[in-house]
Amino acid sequence: MPLHDTTALSGIVGHVFAHRFTVEADGETHLADLGPKGVAAFPIARGMQVILEGERRPSEIKVTRISAEGRDPVEIHHKKPHHAPGAKRPDGATDVPADPPRALAAAASAGWTVADAPRRKPKHFEVLARRSDRAATELHVDLAGTIYKEKPADPAKWTVLA
Template sequence: MPHHDTVALEGTIEHVFAHRFTLTADGQTHLADLTPKGLEAFPLQAGLHVSIAGERRPSEIKVTRIAAAGRAPVTIEHKKPHHGPGHKYPDMPADPGHVLGAVKAAGWTPDQELRRKPKHFEVLARQDNGPWTELHVDFAGTIYKRKPADAEKWGLAV
């Protein structure tokens, strides 16, 4: 997981795009993300002078705190991706054969195309003649996420 620097800026909101906005600070323009929940707690408007703090990501600043004169400061919590209760990625090599074996042992019939991600594999599979499902399987063979297969992503005929 990449390390993201924490930044604090003070400036003027120039443009608002739903829960994202551009902030002009120190002669530079920054894209910031307040999240939909953050927007409910702190409505944005162009021309508002604010101070923000957050994590600088490659594409934007994930705002964790925002304040303006005459308004109460708001803290925004960014939820981490959900990988099931207590799921931790195992520290082991990525073995596609092991992952396919685990999927089959769990009663799934996998398509032979696996998609390798940094900490898991995505596997297209189905049970009996049921609908195709996208499985997320960690390197230990644990299926920790199931979702309906996206026909466009997997090239399935609908």
């Protein structure tokens, strides 16, 4: 089965797990995912008859539209994963050569003090940095020199923090 095929089915909600639920349809059980915002817009309950459309993934159906009798249909937009710009080129290449000084300059120009050498990843650099009295932060800097992600630094990963 190819990934991300669009599917539609009608069935009865079995079990509900936060924003995921099972649907009994055509003698099979399917796992469906509304996402946190989707379940807020369209609350589901066990035994509810639903009609849904979505992208079939290997493990679940990402619901993009859901309806039930007596309720208006709801369109659901799932957030796409946040990847470095240019990371989705089919050949895996990037438009810019990897340049550690560019990653360091991006951190410095954004007001960060770099605490360790940048670590090269296939499509970005990871840079350990701090701002004034804040905790150490791991910056993800794409090869073009743009910081696109900030997350708390893991002391197990960054030995200079231990």
